[in-house]
Amino acid sequence: MEFTGESLDEVLIDLYQALLGSKDRNVGTRGSNMEMLGTALCITKPRSRLSRSENRGKLFSALGELLWYLAGSDKLEFIEPYIRAYRKEAIEGVVPGAYGPRLFSMRNNLDQIANVTKLLRWKPSSRRAVIQLFNAEDIALDYPETDDPSFVYPETPCTISLQFHLREGRLHLSANLRSNDAFRGLPHDVFCFTMLQEMVARRLGADLGNYLHYVGSMHLYDDTAEEARHYVEEGHQKVVEMPPMPEGDPFALVDTLLAVEKRIRNGERLVASDLLSDPYWADIVRLIQVHWERDEHRLNELKGEFAHPMYRMFIDGRREMRKRAPTPR
Template sequence: MKVVAATLDDLLHEVFRRLLATGRPVVASRGPNLEKTGALLELINPRARMSRTESRCLLFSALGELLWYLSGSNDLAFIKYYIPDYPEDGPGISTVRAAYGPRFEEKIDWVIDALRAKPNSRRIVIPIYEPIDCNLDHAEVPCTCTLQFLLHDDRLELLAHMRSNDAFKGLPGDIFSFTMIQELVGRALGVEIGRYKHFVGSLHLYDEDQQKARNFIDEGWQSKASMPLMPLGDQRPNLGQLLILEEGIRNGLNPETPTALPDYWKNLAYLLKIYRADRDKAPAQRVRTLRAKMSNLVFAPYIDKRQRSAEKRDAELPRPTPTQLFTNPTNE
């Protein structure tokens, strides 16, 4: 099975259609599903990495997972902040054995240095899946085997090899994270990004998600939109600032966004603050204030959902009585 598409939504549309039509029924440890083996998924424009649909409009969890990877963390509480139902290895275990963060640690720097030294190398591979993973009985085992970076004609291609991929729940987030890493490396090397290729040993759609996949298809074609370009040059220092901001926001400290941070990274920081406001059930005005600070409208569909949720909460609050309007209990 091979699928080539310009955007993530186009790719998901075709993947779901083919799995539903010709996927082979199998029963796995996590339940019955429809499977295709040896699938190659190719994204022509890796910046078109965000779904614009109602059901897969999951920018906040995808961004959180990416930052979890790039922070080098294996902390369970970190990822559960963004993905509350993330599986646990066992009672009282506060870390994730399969976390990608420690496996990525310092390897992004190595990729950049190695490609600078030898641009034509075919050896620039980050291994994620380890031999020990075959013998451990954990809730999560890495689905990603390797990430290979290839530099051709001043364009950086990324090839991800997955041993297994949940097409509905896992695939969108994986493509978001890996293409962001592809662009981060490309900017550090001073080259444009080429196509993103995602090879999957077992690509599957669980029975419990089949109707959701049909609903996705029935939504029809979405407007085409890409994430803005990362600023030129090595963005690792700006990423480092975002990771510091993320930690503060996640821990409820509401850190000030540095004025010198480029708009690209400021926008991501404001998205993290909007997610925090939604988790805190803050008034809609908080979301509107943060939204007004953002310089790119491409994120509007993802913010709309949080803003509507806040506005609904505001509307359900009891209206103050005339006496309450003119009384300040804190001064009594």
């Protein structure tokens, strides 16, 4: 089944309606779910990567995941403050299926992002600009002979590959996934992969093309079905795009962003515009600050500092989420 829209919200509404009406069911590692096999999504304005819905606006956790990728890290201590669920996948503090090492230091320290860029500069029409995330070794496991339903196999990447297509000055991205949790995982995947798409496009001096997302098993777990229904009932949201990424090579700023994130994580009070002069990247720093900030007065200050007004709604949404969330143990 195919779903096309300008924004993440447009695609999600139609997808959730289809999944909620699906009679096909499966029982996976994380429980019973409604499933559709062979699902294709197309977002024609990939900067509309953020849901404007109250219960789908996962900006801060998605940004944390992107930074984790860019750090080339598989360490739980980095990602857990953004996404606690990774705790269940970690083995001795390491998340085996983490994408960062696979993107930037695959076998023999291959930087796949750099290699794709070199290839497309040399031959813009290439069909070989493919990044591999799922390895043959990921299923070469010694599976135990057991019917114990509590046994959990090591997690492997849901994403098989990312393929970049440079056509007529526009960079399109095709993400191929073996499996996708439509409620928890898909919004994060769209954010992280379209941000990588735009970063590579800027490095190449290209415009942003379509984002294409192909999934073998698209599913909606029973424990999130009611939330998906509420989301559908909210109706279509106005399409609002993140501002365009500035020209130049964004990957040259990654070390700076990661160093700033570490300082914010450690409790330093920083002025974003003093660290990164471009308003786009200063706003990214402010979003990191909002995630870690607990003082209401400082949150109000940060809200007023954003160069792009679209981010302000996410601060209000984060406050509401904190009010509803149980006290961490």
